[in-house]
Amino acid sequence: MECRVLSIQSHVVRGYVGNKSATFPLQVLGFEVDSINSVQFSNHTGYAHWKGQVLTAEELNVLYEGIKLNQVNHYDYILTGYSRDTSFLEMVVDIIQELKKANSSLVYVCDPVMGDHGVMYVPENLLPVYKDKVVPLADILTPNQFEAELLTGKKINTEEDAVEVMDLLHKMGPETVVLTSTVLPSKHGDQFLVALGSQKIVKSDGTTISQKICMDIPKVDAVFVGTGDLFAAMLLAWTHQHPKDLKTACEKTVSVMHHVIKRTITHAKELAGPGKRPSPAQLELRMVQSKADIENPALVVEAKVLKKSSDKTL
């Protein structure tokens, strides 16, 4: 497989977020990963302390120029995640537009990181940049419920709302949308959260169909960091293997997440000791230990294909 990804994300010296979270799993699956580190921090910002340096939009452009001067600016995928800076994000958009010109089949996988649980945790002025410039270029989008609502201006209270929001997001650009988590009630009870996905496929006869799925995912009683980055990277990998089968791509992606998270929480609890909540350092993803699960994830979730919105779901 000759597949080259350009990933523009954070680097942390210790732990697994941003490029640290995305690179190893993609390399393990055989992808060539070129990585531009948007920051270099000692560790993620959930620790008691963190220190480091950020890359400016200008410095990002300089790195890209180097790649371009050598005529190696040819990528099959671009992957981006957490950003705090509008000028940086706008430079990312410029780069993607150029790379799409160089390769019109390029797939841009975008995690539109803005916030969660009703609260923005990036500067507010990023929203218009995502809405007007980034999302229109994206081919695969992995918003959570809050981000999907922000981007479309529509609230999600029911599964029908979620389907409408995903269709609104398709109209903005991306053919594949995964709502990575919602607060919709799961049929399996309150130990589960609901995720949904939608993919537009153009058939050989030119007509468009959409496959919509939903999944019930076991909740875990801990705060993980870097899981969204791992999710987007693995969705890239599994949609690459299953480009017209979002059901299978999502089952594999969510299954990998499950194995990594389970291994992580078990190890974290061991380290913390009985009755103690694990610390951020102890909760770092057990990434290298999960290599076998990354390579070949045993499926632990079955996605349900939703009936079209003209039919009622059972």
Place this chain on the structure above:
Amino acid sequence: MECRVLSIQSHVVRGYVGNKSASFPLQVLGFEVDSINSVQFSNHTGYSHWKGQVLTADELHVLYEGIKLNNVHHYDYVLTGYTRDTSFLEMVVDIVQELKAANPNLVYVCDPVLGDHGSMYVPQNLYPVYKNKVVPVADIITPNQFEAELLTGKNISTEKDAVEVMDLLHAMGPDTVVITSSDLPSRLGDRFLVSLGSQRHVRPDGSRTTQRVRIEVPKVDAVFVGTGDLFAAMLLAWTHHYPNDLKTACEKTFSVMHHVIQRTISYAHELAGPGRRPSPPQLELRMVQSKADIEDPAIVTEATVIS
């Protein structure tokens, strides 16, 4: 295996040198790799063009401070390679000394990158820093012949010279020395180069012993970049698994190198086409494609134990 490495090396957006060359193979072998990127360049400096930014000694210190403030500055290994800056190198030494104070069992694997084939390709003022400060805190070093001669002030014309130079290097600090390549004639002819290794042990009874090995390595007609970084990383890994058996550690390390290089040169020739010399981008190591060889290298070289 719970083993944490701090690797302080370059990062390139594209290709495999420095941390890009060292991290994936170590992670594939189950090591936790914390990496401080000393620079971020678009690609290595053997391409027609390269662009990027460097980390200052102060910025390195700030990153280390972050790790320390969180009380997670506990490492089993430190790994360093190519550096161009004396103040950066001196900050690295300070960090290594602190980390050794935090964990006296820490093993510092140092590639003392100074030059090759008779000429220095780093600023000359790095040489005294390596000699007086870096090598004395190193536990494993991987100089080439030129670097070994520079550090000891002794030329290598025979295997006996090489053994003496390795003993001089032991006396400076490291218990394990591998001269990664030399001009010494190989028993297998001129398509091979000679590498040598030496490891000092203290027996349970307190007496000291030294194991010395010679490896004949097939030459490849191409210039690779990042192979030294891969070598140091894999020597770290295989001496970790074979701490008292330099012969086996070297056989595994040199074998991995062989598989990666063979795969790389085959692919590079395919890309370049018949009769053409492959370009630097085409010669980038086929790292992710070599995962299986990294995990479990078929042994293709035999190290000879020498007295």
